[in-house]
Amino acid sequence: MQVKVLLSAARELAALAYMGYPEKPSFSLISAKYSLSERDLFALKKIVRWPKEAISSSIKRIPPEMAQGKEIRVDGYNVLGTIQALIEGEPVFLSNDGFVRDITSAYRSFHQRKIDDRAIELLLGVLEAIKPKEVLVLFDQPVSKSGELSSRVRKGLSSTNLKGDARTEKAVDTEVSKGEIAASSDIAVIKRAIAVIDLPSLIGESLEIKPLKFWKDYEF
Structure with missing residues (x-):
């Protein structure tokens, strides 16, 4: 989907949200107006929160x-996926809840995405700068190559x-949210967590990459 169209749809959807319109009918209205696919809607829901x-x-x-x-518990695929999007120059967005999110997972499944060593280095680098007591990086066990990826992070x-570890888990959202601090932009994790840190946002700042904001106008 064209980023320009997605930003326009996000602006109109947010306007409906802040005027007090209910969520489901608003998404249906915007979907019909812009002829959005299910994947487009999934991407839009990552950008605009009620x-x-x-x-x-x-x-x-x-x-x-x-x-x-x-202690920081990291939602491995969520965080590394956004870092990978940053270094590949894919669009990342600042949602209206203050979290930086990519939309790659709306169009490609986890097993179709590669995670470069550079993404892992950036993750570990920002964690070192924070100086946490302990780090636990968790990956979804059912996803193929999760064991291999957790091994690469352990090596790093x-x-x-x-001080920390990386491993696979059956219920990553639950385990990440149990930490003193959760690192994720997944709303399921954020809802359960006590406190959340946005690591891709910090990395984007260090790389001087600004996320797209749907409330701004851009020329493409």
């Missing part, structure tokens, strides 16, 4: 200094000053 949910998520988002000395961890 006001009550957006506020609830945003108040859990913490700055990196508050994570120092704490051994070359850092970080």
Whole structure:
């Protein structure tokens, strides 16, 4: 889907949301107007959050200094997927709840996506800068090559000053949200977590990559 169309749809959807219109009919209206596919709608839902949910998520988002000395549990595919999108130049968006999200998973499944060593290096680098007490990076067990990816992250961890581990789990959302601090932009994790850190946002800043904001006008 063209990014320009997605941004236009997001602007109109957000306008309906903040005028108090119900979520489901609003998505249906925008979907019909822009002839959106199911995948397009999935992408749109990652960008625009309904006001009550957006506020609830945003108040859990913490700055990196508050994570120092704490345990951080990382939603592996979620976080590394967005980092990979950043380094590949794929579009990433700042949602209205304050979290940076990519939309690649709307169009490609996890097993179709590659995670470069560079993405892992950037993840571990930002974690080292935060200086957490411990790090646990979790990957979805049912997804193919999760074991291989967790092994690569474990190897990377051994070359850092970080104390931590990487492994596969059947219920990643639940396990990540149990940590002192969760690192994920997945709404299922954010809802359960006490505090959440947006690692791709920090990496984007270090790479001087600005996420797209649907409330701004862009020339493409």
